[in-house]
Amino acid sequence: KNEVEQSPQNLTAQEGEFITINCSYSVGISALHWLQQHPGGGIVSLFMLSSGKKKHGRLIATINIQEKHSSLHITASHPRDSAVYICAVIGGETSGSRLTFGEGTQLTVNP
Amino acid sequence: KAGVTQTPRYLIKTRGQQVTLSCSPISGHRSVSWYQQTPGQGLQFLFEYFSETQRNKGNFPGRFSGRQFSNSRSEMNVSTLELGDSALYLCASSLGPSNSPLHFGNGTRLTVT
Numbered sequence: 001k002n003e004v005e006q007s008p009q010n011l012t013a014q015e016g017e018f019i020t021i022n023c024s025y026s027v028g029i030s031a032l033h034w035l036q037q038h039p040g041g042g043i044v045s046l047f048m049l050s051s052g053k054k055k056h057g058r059l060i061a062t063i064n065i066q067e068k069h070s071s072l073h074i075t076a077s078h079p080r081d082s083a084v085y086i087c088a089v090i091g092g093e094t095s096g097s098r099l100t101f102g103e104g105t106q107l108t109v110n111p
Numbered sequence: 112k113a114g115v116t117q118t119p120r121y122l123i124k125t126r127g128q129q130v131t132l133s134c135s136p137i138s139g140h141r142s143v144s145w146y147q148q149t150p151g152q153g154l155q156f157l158f159e160y161f162s163e164t165q166r167n168k169g170n171f172p173g174r175f176s177g178r179q180f181s182n183s184r185s186e187m188n189v190s191t192l193e194l195g196d197s198a199l200y201l202c203a204s205s206l207g208p209s210n211s212p213l214h215f216g217n218g219t220r221l222t223v224t
Contacts, residue, residue, distance in 0.1 A: 043203075
């Protein structure tokens with residue numbers, strides 16, 4: 001069993017739909033990252049969370065430390081949101097930038 | 112402010128050769144971390160440097176090494192290349208503490224033939 005598991009692995013949506021990607025982890029963490037990777041490889045960090053909820057534009061990320069679970073929501077999805085979304089965790093205060101990654105969710109938003 | 116710069120973008124090497132990849136972090140960032148991405152294994156942590164010292168190391172063989180210079184620029188080296196080393200190598204920089212946001216470069220795509 002991977003330490004970080006994401007679901008679903010693939011997601012196809014129509015433009016305008018509300019999207020949820022889930023991430024569960026089995027280790028204690030100090031922070032959780034949601035990352036976005038477009039074709040070509042570049043990665044953008046969307047959120048870093050250690051508790052609660054963060055919002056940036058149409059993106060919302062939540063984390064429940066007790067349940068070891070995080071969700072990434074996209075409201076009013078758009079074709080430009082099509083990308084791979086990756087959840088990654090940092091194990092503890094001494095872990096620096098040692099991330100453990102989920103396998104990613106391939107999102108396709110059709111016009 | 113310039114972003115994280117990785118050079119070269121693409122590289123083709125032959126089995127048995129060695130390769131050096133470079134990462135220039137955002138100005139003021141003292142931490143540089145390296146990651147390998149392959150279709151089979153996904154993203155995996157290689158190592159992290161902070162103020163010229165290796166702070167963390169992933170589960171990779173000794174053929175993978177790195178260093179960080181006083182200006183925070185970092186290099187990683189892979190010796191005796193194997194076909195399985197073909198991957199996208201990404202670096203990320205941050206201010207340093209584990210709760211610092213990460214900024215990724217565009218990666219170096221290494222192909223080993």
